[in-house]
C-alpha cells in the first residue's frame with residue numbers, strides 16, 4: 398500500500414461512549430441516559446454513567462493519542478453537556494452551560510499543545526432528552542435547535558478548530574426510531590422519511606451556522622455511513638451491476654437493519670442523502686417509488702440542505718458483493734447481492750470482513766460528488782484480553798486494518814480523492830446498545846480499574862503511520 402505524505406492519520410471517539418460524568422457540572426440527560434438508566438435497554442443493564450471516565454482522564458488519553466503519532470483526533474461534543482433548556486409555557490429556551498464548554502476548552506488546548514489537530518463532530522447521537530419530549534428528530538424545529546448549539550460551538554472553538562463534522566451517521570439516527578438505538582421505538586416509514594428530511598435540514602443549517610460564526614476558514618461536512626458494496630468478481634458485468642446497485646434509492650442492500658425484527662425502511666441509500674446534500678435534490682426515482690411517503694418540501698428546504706460543504710466523511714465497516722443478473726424471487730434490476738462464502742471471515746460483532754468496501758465504493762462517491770473524502774471511521778470489534786505478559790495481542794485487528802488500508806490505497810490509485818483515515822476507535826468504549834461487550838479500541842480499557850493498555854495494533858498503527866511520513 399502507498400499513502401502520500403500529506404495523508405491525515407487519525408483516530409476517533411464520541412462523547413457518550415467515553416466521557417462518563419453523565420450528570421456532572423450541569424450536564425442534563427441525553428436520550429442515551431434515559432434509554433440506559435430509565436429504560437434499561439443496554440446489554441446487561443449497563444450505561445454510560447462512567448464509561449471510560451474520559452471526562453476526568455482526558456490528559457492521560459491525550460497522551461495516548463500523542464504517543465500513537467496520529468496528526469488528528471476526531472471526537473464529539475456533547476450537546477446536553479453544553480446546553481440546557483428552560484420550558485416557558487411550551488417554548489424551549491436554551492441556556493448555555495459554561496462548565497460544559499470549559500471541558501472542551503481544556504481538551505482542545507491539551508490536544509493542540511500535543512500537536513494534534515482536533516476534528517469536532519457536532520452531533521454523535523446524544524440528543525438532550527428534553528428535546529425528545531418535543532418530538533426529537535420528528536420535529537422540524539430541530540434544525541433550528543441544533544443550529545443554535547452549533548453556532549455557539551463555532552463561536553467558542555473555531556479560533557483553534559478548523560474541521561467540523563455536522564451529523565454522525567444519519568441512517569443510525571433513524572435506528573433510534575426503528576427501536577435498536579435511543580430513543581428506542583418504531584415509527585412508520587413515512588415518518589422515517591420525514592426524519593431524514595429533518596436531519597438533512599439540520600445538517601444544512603448547522604453548516605450555515607458554523608460558517609457564519611467561524612473565525613477563520615473551516616472545513617465542514619457530515620460523517621455518513623452505509624454499506625460499502627463492491628463488485629463480486631473482476632468481470633465487467635459485475636462492475637456494472639455494482640454501479641446499478643449504488644444508484645438504487647431503496648435501502649437494500651445499502652443499509653442495514655441490525656436487530657432482528659427491526660424493519661429497515663426504504664429511503665436509506667447513500668445517494669438518497671448525499672444527492673440532497675451535494676446536488677440539492679432527492680433522486681427522481683425516490684418520488685416514483687415512495688410517492689406520498691416523500692416529505693413535505695417547503696420553499697428553500699433544498700437550498701438549505703445543499704448549503705455548500707467542503708468535505709465528505711464516510712464511516713465504513715462492511716459491505717456486500719454485488720453480482721450481475723437477478724436473484725431468485727427478486728425483481729430484476731440487473732443486479733443482486735451475491736452470497737458470502739461459507740466460513741467467511743468475521744469480526745467480534747460478527748460483521749463480515751470486506752476489505753473491498755474501501756475501493757470501488759470510494760471511487761464511486763468521489764466521482765459522483767467530487768468532494769475530498771475522509772474515512773471518518775473504520776475498525777472492528779474483537780474479544781481482546783490482556784495476557785499474562787501484561788500485553789494485549791490483537792492480530793485480528795492488525796490484519797483487518799492492513800487489508801482495509803491496502804484496498805483503500807488501490808481505490809486512491811484508481812482516482813478516489815480520499816485524504817485521511819480515522820481509526821475507530823482510540824479506546825474500548827460503550828458500544829451503544831451492545832454496552833461493553835464489543836471492544837473496538839486500539840487501546841484496551843479495563844472498565845473496573847480504568848487501566849488503559851495499548852494493544853499490539855496500537856504499536857502497529859504507530860509504525861505504519863511513521864512509515865508513510867518518511
Ligand code: PNW
Pocket residue numbers: 411414565566569622653655712714774821828829837
Ligand atoms: C458507528 N450497525 O456506529 C458509530 O459511529 C460509532 O459510534 C460506533 O461505535 C461504531 O460505528 C461501531 O459500531 C454503527 O449496526 C453502529 O451496523 C451500528 C452499526 C453500524 C455503525
